[in-house]
Amino acid sequence: xxxxxxxxxxxxxxxxxxxxxxxxxxxxxxxxxxxxxxxxxxxxxxxxxxxxxxxxxxxxxxxxxxxxxxxxxxxxxxxxxxxxxxxxxxxxxxxxxxxxxxxxxxxxxxxxxxxxxxxxxxxxxxxxxxxxxxxxxxxxxxxxxxxxxxxxxxxxxxxxxxxxxxxxxxxxxxxxxxxxxxxxxxxxxxxxxxxxxxxxxxxxxxxxxxxxxxxxxxxxxxxxxxxxxxxxxxxxxxxxxxxxxxxxxxxxxxxxxxxxxxxxxxxxxxxxxxxxxxxxxxxxxxxxxxxxxxxxxxxxxxxxxxxxxxxxxxxxxxxxxxxxxxxxxxxxxxxxxxxxxxxxxxxxxx
Amino acid sequence: xxxxxxxxxxxxxxxxxxxxxxxxxxxxxxxxxxxxxxxxxxxxxxxxxxxxxxxxxxxxxxxxxxxxxxxxxxxxxxxxxxxxxxxxxxxxxxxxxxxxxxxxxxxxxxxxxxxxxxxxxxxxxxxxxxxxxxxxxxxxxxxxxxxxxxxxxxxxxxxxxxxxxxxxxxxxxxxxxxxxxxxxxxxxxxxxxxxxxxxxx
Numbered sequence: 205x206x207x208x209x210x211x212x213x214x215x216x217x218x219x220x221x222x223x224x225x226x227x228x229x230x231x232x233x234x235x236x237x238x239x240x241x242x243x244x245x246x247x248x249x250x251x252x253x254x255x256x257x258x259x260x261x262x263x264x265x266x267x268x269x270x271x272x273x274x275x276x277x278x279x280x281x282x283x284x285x286x287x288x289x290x291x292x293x294x295x296x297x298x299x300x301x302x303x304x305x306x307x308x309x310x311x312x313x314x315x316x317x318x319x320x321x322x323x324x325x326x327x328x329x330x331x332x333x334x335x336x337x338x339x340x341x342x343x344x345x346x347x348x349x350x351x352x353x354x355x356x357x358x359x360x361x362x363x364x365x366x367x368x369x370x371x372x373x374x375x376x377x378x379x380x381x382x383x384x385x386x387x388x389x390x391x392x393x394x395x396x397x398x399x400x401x402x403x404x405x406x407x408x409x410x411x412x413x414x415x416x417x418x419x420x421x422x423x424x425x426x427x428x429x430x431x432x433x434x435x436x437x438x439x440x441x442x443x444x445x446x447x448x449x450x451x452x453x454x455x456x457x458x459x460x461x462x463x464x465x466x467x468x469x470x471x472x473x474x475x476x477x478x479x480x481x482x483x484x485x486x487x488x489x490x491x492x493x494x495x496x497x498x499x500x501x502x503x504x505x506x507x508x509x510x511x512x513x514x515x516x517x518x519x520x521x522x523x524x525x526x527x528x529x530x531x532x533x534x535x536x537x538x539x540x541x542x543x544x545x546x547x548x549x550x551x552x553x554x
Numbered sequence: 555x556x557x558x559x560x561x562x563x564x565x566x567x568x569x570x571x572x573x574x575x576x577x578x579x580x581x582x583x584x585x586x587x588x589x590x591x592x593x594x595x596x597x598x599x600x601x602x603x604x605x606x607x608x609x610x611x612x613x614x615x616x617x618x619x620x621x622x623x624x625x626x627x628x629x630x631x632x633x634x635x636x637x638x639x640x641x642x643x644x645x646x647x648x649x650x651x652x653x654x655x656x657x658x659x660x661x662x663x664x665x666x667x668x669x670x671x672x673x674x675x676x677x678x679x680x681x682x683x684x685x686x687x688x689x690x691x692x693x694x695x696x697x698x699x700x701x702x703x704x705x706x707x708x709x710x711x712x713x714x715x716x717x718x719x720x721x722x723x724x725x726x727x728x729x730x731x732x733x734x735x736x737x738x739x740x741x742x743x744x745x746x747x748x749x750x751x752x753x754x755x
Binding site: 241244245249510512513514 | 580583584586588590591593595596597599
C-alpha cells in the first residue's frame with residue numbers, strides 16, 4: 205500500500221471516529237430536543253443558542269462525577285464492560301462506504317476505511333461482540349438488577365440477530381456480494397434495494413431497533429422494574445460510555461440501513477445533476493457524502509420519533525415477536541425472493 | 555345510567571388480522587406525535603419572559619414611606635396578628651428627637667421581618683394595617699439557596715427613597731382620593747404638621 209494511501213486511511217479513521225462521536229453527542233441533544241417538541245416542551249435551551257452546548261456540558265458533568273466501583277465486583281471486568289461496548293460500537297464504521305472516490309494529485313482515495321469482501325459478515329460479527337460489553341458489565345456489577353438487565357439485553361440481541369441475518373440473506377441473494385461498497389454501487393442507477401426488498405427492510409428495521417436497545421425494545425434498561433438495567437451500578441464516564449455507545453450504535457445502524465436499502469451515498473439523478481451543475485468528480489463525491497449524512501440524520505430522527513411514540517414491549521411479547529413473527533417472515537421473504545429470482549431467470553439457469 | 559355520556563362498553567372481541575399486524579396502529583400513533591411538532595409550546599422561559607399578571611397581583615410585600623419619606627409603620631402588630639401563616643415578626647422602638655423625618659409616628663418598627671417561606675400571600679396584613687404601611691406588590695419573590703435568605707428584613711421590605719414602589723393599583727379610587735385630603739391627620743407628613751404649627755393653629 206503506498207504511503208499516501210496509508211496516511212489517508214489513518215486520517216479517515218480519525219475523521220470518522222471524531223465524526224461518529226460528534227454525531228452521537230449531538231444525537232443526545234437532538235433526542236432531548238425532539239422529545240421535548242413532541243411533548244410540547246422546549247427542551248435544552250440554556251447552554252448556548254438553542255442549547256447547542258448541552259452535549260459539552262453533559263460530557264463535562266459525566267467526567268466530573270464521582271467514580272464508583274462496587275465493593276464486591278470484579279474490577280477488571282467492570283471496567284472492561286463499557287470499554288468493550290464502546291469499542292464494538294465504533295468498529296462497524298470501518299466497512300461503511302462514506303462516499304465515492306476522491307482524486308487528489310493523481311492518486312485516487314477511497315472514502316471507506318476498508319473494503320473487505322465480507323463486509324456484512326464482519327458487521328454482524330462485530331455487532332454480536334457488542335453483547336459481551338453489556339453482559340460483562342452487567343455480570344461484573346454483582347447486582348441482581350444489572351444481571352437481569354444484561355440477561356434481557358443479551359437474549360434479545362441474540363434472538364433478533366437471527367431474523368436480522370435472515371432478512372439480509374434475501375438481500376445478498378439479489379446483490380450476489382457481501383461487500384457493502386459493491387451493494388451501494390449497485391444502487392447508483394437510482395433504484396434502491398428498499399423497492400425490491402420492502403419486507404426485508406421492515407424486518408431489518410425492527411431488528412435494528414432491538415439490536416440498539418432502543419424503545420420500544422429498551423426493556424434491558426427498563427427503569428420501572430430493573431432500576432437502570434445493566435448500567436445500574438455504573439457512574440461517571442463509564443455510565444457515559446454506555447449511554448454514548450447507544451447513540452453511536454444508532455448512528456452506525458442508520459448508516460448500515462442507508463447503505464443496504466436506501467442507496468448509500470447515491471441520490472436520484474446524481475449524474476444528470478452533476479452534469480447540469482458542471483460538478484467535478486471530487487465535488488460530486490463530497491455532495492454524495494453530505495447526502496449520505498443527510499439520510500443518516502433522517503434515520504436517527506426516525507429512531508427518536510418511534511421512541512417517543514411507542515410504549516415498551518413486555519418481555520414475552522418481545523420474544524414472541526422475534527421468534528414467532530419476524531423469524532418466519534424473514535424465511536418467507538427469502539423464499540419469495542428465491543421464487544421471483546428463479547421466475548425471472550436470474551438463478552438456476554446454468 | 556351514564557353521567558358523562560362518555561362511557562364505552564369494553565369490547566373483548568378478537569383482533570382482526572390488520573389489527574394484529576399493529577403497523578396501522580403504530581403509524582397512527584406516529585402521526586399523533588408528529589402533529590405535536592407544529593403545536594404552540596405553552597412554556598414561558600421565565601427570567602427572559604414573564605407571565606402576564608393581574609394588576610392586583612399579590613407578590614412581595616413593601617413597607618411604604620409617606621410623601622416626605624418617613625416610614626409609615628408604627629409597629630402596632632396588627633398585621634402579625636392578622637397573618638394566618640404567622641409569617642410576620644417585629645420589634646418596636648421609640649422614636650428619638652430629631653428622627654421625625656425617618657419615622658412618621660412616635661413608635662416605629664426597629665426590626666420587621668416577613669418569612670417568605672411561611673407567607674401565603676393572602677393580603678390580610680395589608681387589610682389589617684391601619685397606617686397604610688404594608689402592601690403586596692406585583693413583584694415575584696425570587697428563590698434563594700438558603701432558608702435564612704428567605705426571611706426578609708427591613709432592608710428588603712422598606713421602599714427606598716430613590717425607587718418608590720407604586721401600589722396605587724391595590725387601592726380603591728375612594729381611598730386614593732381620600733389620601734389627597736390634608737385635613738385629616740392620617741394624611742399629614744411631619745412637614746405638613748410643622749407647617750400647620752408654624753401658621754399658629
